[in-house]
Amino acid sequence: MTAYRTTRVDETEVFYREGGEPAAPTLLLLHGFPSSSAQYQSLMERLEERYHVIAPDYPGFGQSSPLEGTTTFDRIADVIEAFTEAKGLDRFSMYMFDFGAPVGFRLATRNPERVQGLVLQNGNAYEVGLGPGMQALQPYWQDRSANEDAIRGFLQLDATRSQYLDGVADATTVNPDLWELDQRYLELPGRDQVMLDLLYDYQSNVKLYPRWHDYMSANQPPALLPWGQNDQFFPPDGARAYLDDLPEAELHLLDTGHFATATHSDEIAQLVAAFLDKHIMRNGSRSATAAARE
Numbered sequence: 001m002t003a004y005r006t007t008r009v010d011e012t013e014v015f016y017r018e019g020g021e022p023a024a025p026t027l028l029l030l031h032g033f034p035s036s037s038a039q040y041q042s043l044m045e046r047l048e049e050r051y052h053v054i055a056p057d058y059p060g061f062g063q064s065s066p067l068e069g070t071t072t073f074d075r076i077a078d079v080i081e082a083f084t085e086a087k088g089l090d091r092f093s094m095y096m097f098d099f100g101a102p103v104g105f106r107l108a109t110r111n112p113e114r115v116q117g118l119v120l121q122n123g124n125a126y127e128v129g130l131g132p133g134m135q136a137l138q139p140y141w142q143d144r145s146a147n148e149d150a151i152r153g154f155l156q157l158d159a160t161r162s163q164y165l166d167g168v169a170d171a172t173t174v175n176p177d178l179w180e181l182d183q184r185y186l187e188l189p190g191r192d193q194v195m196l197d198l199l200y201d202y203q204s205n206v207k208l209y210p211r212w213h214d215y216m217s218a219n220q221p222p223a224l225l226p227w228g229q230n231d232q233f234f235p236p237d238g239a240r241a242y243l244d245d246l247p248e249a250e251l252h253l254l255d256t257g258h259f260a261t262a263t264h265s266d267e268i269a270q271l272v273a274a275f276l277d278k279h280i281m282r283n284g285s286r287s288a289t290a291a292a293r294e
Helices: 036-045 074-084 099-108 138-142 144-155 157-165 179-184 189-218 236-245 265-279 288-293
Strands: 003-009 013-020 026-030 051-055 092-099 115-121 225-226 250-254
Touching: 003 074, 003 179, 013 036, 013 074, 026 036, 026 099, 036 051, 036 179, 051 250, 092 099, 092 179, 099 115, 099 189, 115 179, 115 265, 138 144, 138 189, 144 189, 157 179, 179 288, 189 236, 189 265, 225 236, 225 265, 236 250, 250 265
Parallel strands: 026 051, 026 092, 092 115, 115 225, 225 250
Antiparallel strands: 003 013, 013 051
């Protein structure tokens, strides 16, 4: 059963969801923009019988309090790294989606020995993977003050809804509660500034791409790529690019958009369970794959 907890990390109240036995292999789930750990509820329920699953809300997202001052990806990674240490997560695999990729790669490059595997779902690390939705940020990166009003459009309900529905074959399969919850958090006092800071700071991730490539090439972590192929932010060219650095990675292109777990939760759960069984949990009478199907 999933538990909902809050812990204090580096003067920040961090909310997180946790399921499974702490002694089991751990999967750390890192959420995207503009969501929270809530996006992983269904996936965690399918995996927690076999694995220890844990998903924090970043500072200024979901139920976690914002940081003082400017929010950057480096600062978020600092908090999440301290969170893993506070929780005693010595070794873990990571599920990295959207903003979760730059957070997760910072953790991996700092302490590669702690990372057992990577699940990369529409989480980019290549310039070729920056689709039209991300290219729209270029003017903002070049002149923040002149373009901030335009970028505020990313924080409106229509934009939040479109992230869930664009590229989806049947919109009636997506629960509207998902984008409504995200929007509710976005509209809390001060949250707009957190998001504007991070959308501006995203350019720092692009500069780090070569370092992340070196990490993957040198360490060859097992990797699974369940990717929504109709994503306008991170299209499948970015998924295919991983195969240059991780030739043994498993790539699965799914007929959906950016928030692939909103439409393909069952399929992704089975892929993740099979991947973890193969690379992390090599024994045991009952596989995670079987548990995910139930």
